[in-house]
Amino acid sequence: MKTKKLLALLLCAMMVSALFACAQPAAPATEAPAAEATEAAAAETTEAPPAEKVTLTFSLWGDPAEQEVTQKTLDVYNNSQDKVYVQALQIGRDEYNEKLQTMATAGEMPDCGMVAEDTVIGWAKDGLLMDIDIYAGQENLPLDSLAFKYDGKTVAYSAANEVLALWYNKAMFDAAGIPYPPTSLDQAWTWDQFVEVAKQLTIDANGKHPGDAGFNKDNIVQYGAYVNQYTWQLEVWALSNGGSFFSPDGKSVVFDDAAIEAIQKVVDLHLVDNVAPLNDGTQDNGFTSSIGAGNVAMCTEGQWATGFRGAGFDGIDYGVAVLPYMKEKVTIATGGPTGVFATTKHPQEAADFLRWYNSEENGMNTIMAGWWMPTKQNYYTDETLLKSWVDDCAFRAALPADAYKTAIVDVALDTNVTHQSAWYYTPNMFDVIRTLQPAMVEAINGSKTVKEVIDSVRDAMQANLG
Secondary structure: OHHHHHHHHHHHHHHHHHHOOOOOOOOOOOOOOOOHHHOOOOEEOOOOOOOOOEEEEEEEOOOHHHHHHHHHHHHHHHHOOOOEEEEEEEOOHHHHHHHHHHHHHOOOOOOEEEOOHHHHHHHHHOOOEOOOOOOOOOOOOEOHHHEEEEOOEEEEEEOOEEEEEEEEEHHHHHHHOOOOOOOOHHHOOEHHHHHHHHHHHOEEOOOOOOOOOOOOOOOEEEEOOEOOOOHHHHHHHHHHOOOOOEOOOOOOEOOOHHHHHHHHHHHHHHHOOOOOOOOOOOOOOOOOOOOOOOOEOEEEEEHHHHHHHHOOOOOOOEEEEOOOEOOOOOEEEEOOEEEEEOOOOOHHHHHHHHHHHOOHHHHHHHHHOOOOEOOEOHHHHOHHHHHHHOOOOHHHHOOOHHHHHHHHHHHHHOOOOEEEOHHHOOOOHHHHHHHHHHHHHHHHOOOOOHHHHHHHHHHHHHHHHO
8 A cells, every 4th residue: 555655646746846847856856757648759739720820839848647737728828819829849858958959959949938947047048048027017026036047137937936845744743742843934943953853753663763772773664854865955955054056156066065064964864863764866756755655754845745635645644844954044946937938939929928827827726736836926925815825725724724824935935044946046057966966876875975975076067067
């Protein structure tokens, strides 16, 4: 039963990863597998557009189920227009970037489409994205943290908002008689407090905890915590420890001593503290492999974890809390962006369509399913609108809603706490992550220190940053 449940959750994780493909990050936050139906080629909708209308091509990735939903959304838009018709261009996720770059060389890019977070700035730098602010002149703007900017101009916006948080299994806390993790920033745990609680929640086959005489680290039946080690998510701990991955201008790899120390603390949850399961960090599956697997009490993951409540948890009741912190209280924001491509002959029509496509009204099904949060400021500050997607969402209400508001909504609005993920201002971050991620396996399994790993790939990361 547990195997079937985990498989179901992993499938859902893959779906979410397709929406927020990063990285990590990957889902990211977030690389997703190519849809089987694409067969290494783009598949356009077969319906011919009316001859009198301007035809736009909108590129996207996703599995067949997502493609079907997207086409239904496009049908609604097309039926409401008398001058514009939008066709979907479906491309497998694994080939998406390469396919669009090939089309760019031929001067045949789509008019607009999805863009992987970690390629936005690099593509803008290479002239593949127009510097069109699709919300220019609008009164209701997205949160500042969701704008991708290059050379001072907005080139893309995230179509949804996500922030990282701490998630926990309520039953495990109840059984241990431990209060639930704090849901407000003013009560956030320090890293040491987080580790201490994780030890109390880690149990071996004989009921002993780390530090107890006779504790068997090789026969643990319940782990206290898992911190997602997919590379892009590790950035939050570097920031929390007063360090950074990249320079503020996005031109230099930093990975300073504070960042290295922070990442070492994360991998030491397994290596030293014995409170976390071993996970090689090559998959953005922190939630599904921990709380979703039923043997971990706490994990870190994006807001999209709200949506797993509808994925057949077989009775696992989980809640949300604020992240612990090392030196500074920090989380990071992300979300899969859309943009207008440079070769379009219809930039204004493309911008108008993306503004419609990204609107909360047209994405409410995904928001109410827990996977996305709104991007617009008023959906966080207007009480009626806030209630419509938090209190009235069964999945968020079960967390419960009040905890979600303080641990997610309040944090997302706090610009002193919520930082942009690095791909909002760095070019070619995918190549940097692709260099670092496999190397990090040696730090995660303890064969090298984090410092040794970073030193071994620092020059290669800088070269790939561009």
